[in-house]
Amino acid sequence: MSDLNSIGFTQAQREKRRVNVAILGAGRIASHMAETLMRMNAHPSLSNIINPYAVASRSLDRAKQLAHRYRITKAYGSYQDLLCDQKVDLVYIATPHSLHAEQATSCLQAGKNVLVEKSFTINARQANEVLSLARARGLLCAEAIWTRYMPSCRILHDILSSGQLGHIRAASANLCYPTTSKARMTDPSLGGGALLDVGVYALNFLDMVFQAEPVKTIHSTASLYATGVDESNSTTLIYRNGALGIAVSSMSVSSDRTGTIWGSKGYAVCYNINNIQKIETYNTDHQLLHTYEMPPQITGYEFEVEAAAQAILAGHVECPQMPHADTMRLMEQMDSIRQLCGVHYPGEN
Ligand SMILES: NC(=O)c1ccc[n+]([C@@H]2O[C@H](COP(=O)([O-])OP(=O)(O)OC[C@H]3O[C@@H](n4cnc5c(N)ncnc54)[C@H](OP(=O)(O)O)[C@@H]3O)[C@@H](O)[C@H]2O)c1
Structure with a gap:
């Protein structure tokens, strides 16, 4: 922090x-x-x-x-x-x-x-x-x-630091909702596209897993909507420590919203990265180790x-839960992804 x-x-x-x-x-x-x-x-x-x-x-x-x-x-x-x-x-x-x-x-x-x-x-x-x-x-x-502010973020960090998954070397996250009927989603002048609306949660999930580990390379591709914003996008991040993160988001389909974390001793499955409901951990034989239920919420x-x-x-x-440096890191990642995918907003160079 x-x-x-x-x-x-x-x-x-x-x-x-x-x-x-x-x-x-x-x-x-x-x-x-x-x-x-x-x-x-x-x-x-x-x-x-x-x-x-x-x-x-x-x-x-x-x-x-x-x-x-x-x-x-x-x-x-x-x-x-x-x-x-x-x-x-x-x-x-x-x-x-x-x-x-x-x-x-x-x-x-x-x-x-x-x-x-x-x-x-x-x-x-x-x-x-x-x-x-x-x-x-x-x-x-x-x-x-x-x-970032939910108890699920702390629970996730506790699981990662417990060592039960071994060395974390990869993670993936997807978040897709069919929302192209909303004007702000497709309008470039309102910052439309899947990436800024829901892709930020997939990248944020990876950021919660790998925290401030610097990103070495980003590979990204997108299918573009008729208005020029990204309809669906897929990004692979290679971190300096060699770990790999995969983030997928879309505004034209529905997805399972799962985040998975892969380690040398097992893996974790997080149900709904947009508000984690439950986390399960498994060993390398695919046996369930633990199920973590999340505490009750008002609305979240x-x-x-x-x-x-x-x-x-x-x-x-x-806020310590989402310091300025973390906001900047996500914004810089999204800039790089949009550059690679050819998505530009009005007024940008
Ligand atoms: N955290 C979450 O779970 C979550 C969920 C959904 C959305 N969001 C975020 O919340 C923000 C708003 O999303 P939303 O789904 O609430 O959008 P929305 O239903 O379209 O509402 C946006 C509001 O912004 C105001 N506005 C001001 N200028 C506008 C303009 N030129 N065009 C359109 N609206 C304008 C309008 O309110 P008035 O006319 O009443 O002033 C409009 O009702 C986005 O940043 C989105 O990513 C977060």
Whole structure:
């Protein structure tokens, strides 16, 4: 883990109150987050750290509907109005990928901490600019890639360090959903394509397995959608220690969502890398060694919110579960993959 920079006391700390959380955008994932905040607010051990404070949409009606349904205090009909509210401590950015950098920048410039949906930005250059600004301003900036914050991530690391699988030399992950009917998925101007939407989870799974091991070579190929974004992609990463990772994602088919980890003494099968439900380990004779069930969840999004709130209250600019260096590593990998596959977004060189 990288060092966490301390920035002193935040407004929430000074006033000894809960972190006021706001949602920017009122689409699909925003509804899940609104439900999460409502249920966290009713939870005995989580209600004392966050407050479901505000939602902003381009449409005041949509913002009001979400606020009413999930008992959020304030509804704003523009993102700018949200940023003018001095009481907002943390903005969760729930818009298409191409808007994350600009919106995170506006939030940080307005003095707000940010939790930015995956993919963090559309490329590493944007990511670096946003993260540098957050550090310069002393504000929390974290990527909301929920699997990093879940107990399953720690359980996976415990299995790997237990030695039961021997030397880990390869891993694979796939995540595919048929989602081409959603406009943002196919539109290059919104950062569309399978890679940034779901491929990031497959790469993230490999990153959770191999952690900061440097990548030596990337091989990648994609079938392109009519709009020029990647419909399906397949990537092989060769790490400097000789290990091999395989990541596959698609927006046109459904897949088993499995992550597998191959070691010299056995292998592990992780069911659903998009929210690991169960991990099984096997020996070299394919006999089941252990089955690991995952702890209960509210929605699964509570872990990232709790981590962000705790980081803000502690005066940190990054979350230990997903430090800035890890966000940058994934963004750089996706830049390389898009380069190899010939996927470019408007405005990129
Ligand atoms: N963690 C997860 O499990 C998960 C799951 C799904 C999606 N995501 C991520 O969450 C983000 C949003 O995905 P989503 O599925 O919620 O998308 P969505 O349903 O299309 O919602 C996106 C929202 O962004 C706002 N927006 C602002 N400018 C926009 C524009 N020019 N075009 C379209 N929408 C615009 C809109 O809200 P208003 O008009 O109300 O302002 C829209 O409803 C993406 O980064 C995605 O990768 C994460």
